[in-house]
Amino acid sequence: MTATAPANKKIGWGLINLLVILYALIPVLWIVSLSFKTADTITDGNFIPRSWTWSNYAQIFQIDLFTSALRNSIGIALISTVIAVVIGTMAAYAIARLDFPGKKALVGVSLLIAMFPQISLVSPLFDIERAIGLFDTWPGLILPYITFALPLAIYTLSAFFREIPWELEKAAKMDGATPLQAFRSVIVPLAAPGVFTTAILVFIFCWNDFLFAVSLTSTSRSQTATVAISQFTGASQFAEPTGSIAAAAVLLTIPIIIFVLFFQRRIVAGLTSGAVKG
C-alpha cells in the first residue's frame, strides 16, 4: 500500500500537469494546424489537416508589407527593450538601495503609468506625434513602449535588487572596490537573472503590442508585424485570408521562443544562495 501511494500521487500530478499544458497549447496547435491547411480545407474543422501545404508561408513572404513589418517589429522591440532595461536597472537599483527625497512619489508615478488605460492615451499621443513629426516613425513607437515598459522593468528589477544582500556591496567596498567596481563585479553578475527576465518580459510586451502600433503608424516605414497581419487581404474581396494570418501568427511567435530559449540558461534561480548565513 505504502509503496503505491507515491506512484498514485505522481500519476495525479501528471494528469493535472497534462491538463494545464493542453489548455495552454491547444489554441497554439490549432493555429499551427490552420497555417498548414489549404484554402479549401481551412473551414473543415479538422484538427489535423487532411492536406498539408506550405503555400500559406510562401504567400506571406511575397507580401512586401509583411517582410518590412517584420523588420520594423524586430528593430523597434529590440531597441525599446535595451533602453528600458538599462534605464530600469539604474532606477530599480536606486529604489532598492538608496533613500532619496521623492522616492515614494517616483514609485507611485510609475505605478500610475502602469495602471493607466492605454487606449485613453492613444488620441493625445496621435495628435502630439503628428505635431512634432514622430508619427509613423520608429522613435514614435519606441518612446511609448519605453514609457509603458519601464514600470514593469522597475518593479521586477527592484525586487531582484532587494534580494541581493546589501552586505555584499559593503564587503566589496571594504575589499577595496570603487562603487562602480562593486556594481560591476558583484551586483551585476548577481542581478543578471533579473535583468534577463525583465528583458524577456519587455520584449514580449513590445513585440505583441497592437494598439499603439496600429494607431501611431500608417506606412511600411514603421508598421509592425501585428499591424501588417491585420491588414492581410484574401485572394478576392470575398476570401478570408485565414491561412495567411495563421501562418504569420506562427511566425511571430518564433522570435519570442528563440528569445526565451536563448536567455533561459542565464536565468539560474537561487544564484545568490550561499552569500550570507548558513
Add this chain to the structure above:
Amino acid sequence: MADIVLDHVYKRYPDGTLGADDVNIEIADGEFIILVGPSGCGKSTTLNMIAGLEDISEGELRIGGDRVNEKAPKDRDIAMVFQSYALYPHMTVRENMAFPLKLAKVDKAEIARKVEETAQILDLTQHLDRKPANMSGGQRQRVAMGRAIVRSPKAFLMDEPLSNLDAKLRVQMRTMVSKLQQRLETTTVYVTHDQTEAMTLGDRIVVMKSGVVQQIGSPQHLYDEPANLFVAGFIGSPAMNFLPATLENGSLRTSLGDLGMPDRVRRALEAADAPREVIVGIRPEHFEDAGVVEDHVRARGSVFTAEVDVLESMGSDKFAYFKIEGEQAMSDDLAELAADAGTADVPDSAGQLVTRLSATSQAREGERSEVWVDTDKIQIFDPHSGANLTSKDPATANA
C-alpha cells in the same frame, strides 16, 4: 599595522538620535579590542564608522596617526568580517579570497601565492575551488576570515563574526580567532553582544550603552571594578545579584538581613557622600554554604538563612537559587539589562538570587539553608546615577 584613535566621535542621525555619543577610544597597535553591549548600543555604528561605511558626524578618527574621516573604505586599508560572511556567491573560494588582491592590482603569481598561503593557515586548501553555497557555516566563516587576512591590512574589523554558528562551533572558532590574531599581531576591533566572547577574546573591552561608552578596561578589571550598574550586570555569567539596601548604623539593611560593611566599603561610601538608599551588588561566587566556610573566614562576612528554591548541581559547583522577598532593585540600567536579556518577560526571574556554592555544600531544594556572604567583595551602587560607589578606580567612579 597601525593604531586606531577615536577622538570625541559622534554619530548623529538625521532624526536627531545619537548612534555614538562622544566616543573616545585609543586602540594600540596590535591590540585586540572588543566592543560589547546590547543591541542598539552603538557598537556596530562605531565599527562602521571605523570602516568608513558610515559617516562620522563630529570628531576625528585616526588610523596610524592620519585623519581618515573623509577617506573611502577602500583607501583606509582595513579589512572587515561580516556577521553574514558576505561571500560573493558567484565566485569560488579562491576567487573570493583573491578579490581584494585583484582590486589592489597585485600581480597574478603573487595573488596565487598569497591565496594558497592563507588557505593553508585556515585549512581551506582542499575547498579552494568550491562555491560558498556548497559549504558549511564554519567553512564559510573561515573563507570570510581568509578574505580579510589575505591582503595583510592595517586592521581587522569583525562584526559579530561568530554569531551565526552553533554553540559548539562557536567555541572552536573563538580559539581559532584568538590564535590567528596572536599570530598576525594585527590591530583588531571585534563587535559582539556576547559577554563570554568579550571576556575570553579581548585584550581590552569597551562596554557601550545607548551610544555611550560605559567603561573601557581589561576583562578582569571590568569584572572586578565595574564602573556602574550596567557594566556590573552585563559582564559575568550568571549575572551579578542586585538587592536594594538601606544604609543604617554602619550596616546594610537588605531583604536578606543586615550585611556588615567592611572598612573599605564604609570609607568609599563616606568619600562618595552616598545616599541612604543604595543597591548592593554581589556576584554569585561570593556566596558560600555557611557550613563549609572556616570560622575565621566566616567572621569577615555575614550569614543569612533562606529556603533554596532551585538547586542545580554542575559537578564542580552547585548553583542555588533563592527567592528574594520584598521589593526589588530598580534602576534604568537594570531595566535595560533585563529587557536585553529577555528576562523582563520571564515571571519571577527578577526576584531571584543566584549563588554559587561549592560542590560539598549540603543545601537541598526546598529546605532552608545557611548562606555566607563575603561582604568584602560586595559593590554598592547609586540607584539614580547607577555609579559604583565602592570602585577603587577613581576614573570610573565618576563615570
